Amino acid sequence: MPQWLQQAVSAGQSFEHFAINQLSENARGERHRIDRSQDPFAGSRLATAQPDSNGQY
Template structure:
């Protein structure tokens, strides 16, 4: 984005914020609350309903699990990654492909799957 366009957008946002009496602190607080809510979200369905996993399960969870769907199906990836048991490292000492082209594949590439 060029500098003039950026300045124009910033000026527009500042005018709209003044018009509705919105402070930068209010925006920062709103963003922080959204991020906190997203971090707390453990389960979400395709319709956008979410649940943090605490308290009584909401109706959409009760209906889905009663219909046979597992709760893990609705687990949010971020929460799942943070709370899933870590896989133990592989023992590469007995790797039959050591020294071959197959051993040269980047580990990061394999972990993204």
């Protein structure tokens, strides 16, 4: 069991809260088109940030 799940359960969260009933859209390969026409960060440094080797921005 992952540590985050163990901590959540020991803090009182039910294990069933994290249960997945069906495959997510990403797992099925479906993708929805994202409307970025109203994105206030488009073209900014924030929009083009890439994580480093540790996954941090």
